[in-house]
Amino acid sequence: MRKWLQHISNRTARRLTLLLAAAGVLLLGTAVWLTLSMEEEPATLTTFAMGSYVQQTVYGSQGEEAAQAASTAVTELENRISWRVEDSDIALLNQEAGKDFQEIGSQTWEILQTALQVCQQSGGAFDVTIAPLSWLWNFDENPHLPEADTIAAFLPQVNWENVLLGEDNTAALKTSSTALDLGAVGKGAACDAAVAVYQESGVDRAVVAVGGSIGLWGEKPFGDPWRVALRDPATDGSLGELALQGGFVSTSGSYEKQFEEDGTTYHHILDPDTGYPAQSGLVSVTVWSSSGVLSDALSTACFVLGLEDSLPLLEEFASGAVFVTEDNQVYVTENLQDAFSLTAQDYTLAGTL
Ligand code: ADP
Numbered sequence: 001m002r003k004w005l006q007h008i009s010n011r012t013a014r015r016l017t018l019l020l021a022a023a024g025v026l027l028l029g030t031a032v033w034l035t036l037s038m039e040e041e042p043a044t045l046t047t048f049a050m051g052s053y054v055q056q057t058v059y060g061s062q063g064e065e066a067a068q069a070a071s072t073a074v075t076e077l078e079n080r081i082s083w084r085v086e087d088s089d090i091a092l093l094n095q096e097a098g099k100d101f102q103e104i105g106s107q108t109w110e111i112l113q114t115a116l117q118v119c120q121q122s123g124g125a126f127d128v129t130i131a132p133l134s135w136l137w138n139f140d141e142n143p144h145l146p147e148a149d150t151i152a153a154f155l156p157q158v159n160w161e162n163v164l165l166g167e168d169n170t171a172a173l174k175t176s177s178t179a180l181d182l183g184a185v186g187k188g189a190a191c192d193a194a195v196a197v198y199q200e201s202g203v204d205r206a207v208v209a210v211g212g213s214i215g216l217w218g219e220k221p222f223g224d225p226w227r228v229a230l231r232d233p234a235t236d237g238s239l240g241e242l243a244l245q246g247g248f249v250s251t252s253g254s255y256e257k258q259f260e261e262d263g264t265t266y267h268h269i270l271d272p273d274t275g276y277p278a279q280s281g282l283v284s285v286t287v288w289s290s291s292g293v294l295s296d297a298l299s300t301a302c303f304v305l306g307l308e309d310s311l312p313l314l315e316e317f318a319s320g321a322v323f324v325t326e327d328n329q330v331y332v333t334e335n336l337q338d339a340f341s342l343t344a345q346d347y348t349l350a351g352t353l
């Protein structure tokens, strides 16, 4: 009899435990669902600056104000660093090339400082004094193949060592034929400027995309990573994705701006050694870094350097990359191996570097 009673109570206890567990799971599920569904809709804003769309998605109660403030910050930055803007810091330095040190904004000074480090570490594959050549090729307004003699004559004018950074936010260009073009870092710098606003505004999290550069700020709920889609260089579709906890991502690709003349295709990333579009066997490089200026500068530098020569440079700046070669091979640096997944059918994941 006692045994029988014990049997019943054991069974009841088991049922009760099961029931409680099921209720627990249900409660937890409801809580998760409530948290997710109660989350505020993000503020989204698309504006135009630096020749690109500036796309923002900002979460948190201050989202809308922060997105507006970030958009203003990006335009202010453009007015500081674009050679096209008449009274920008860069236009001033170009105008006064070969003369005295000029006073420039601290933001411009810091961008130049980081960019010059990449110029140096890349052995000049990335060069902020590319302007005489980029103006000659004129990819933005009237792209055309320049005369070989003209390219040869302009080549010596490209030399980042002619940029002098003084103290107290001053800079100078050593010779009158030196000129700056920050086109290769502008969009990354814009992401930095937007993220600085998010930081100050105390928003929960945000993502900003300016052309081929992206800034990720804050953490997603439940430790989920941000998912950044990488473009298939051959189509408008997706190559794959990077699952990242944060940071900045920039892509440089030969497909971005190009023209054809006499059966040859020319693109806008120039090799400062030859004066012609870089031919390193790559069609695109995506770089992940701790800042937008770095990811943008490094993506251009790596595109010029090619796969193997890029590796020491990426290591120097604690960055990672996804390379796509002309023969549809995809290479990923070890630090992004777990983060990257390839989805496009026409490519082969060739290896880890
Ligand atoms: P995008 O501007 O399409 O995002 P990049 O970031 O790679 O692409 O920058 C390319 C731009 O940088 C060019 O349009 C030109 O203004 C400039 N540029 C071209 N070649 C170099 C180079 N070797 N070093 C520095 N800047 C470059």
Ligand code: MG
Pocket: 183, 184, 185, 250, 251, 252, 295, 296, 297, 298, 299, 300
């Ligand atoms: Mg770049």
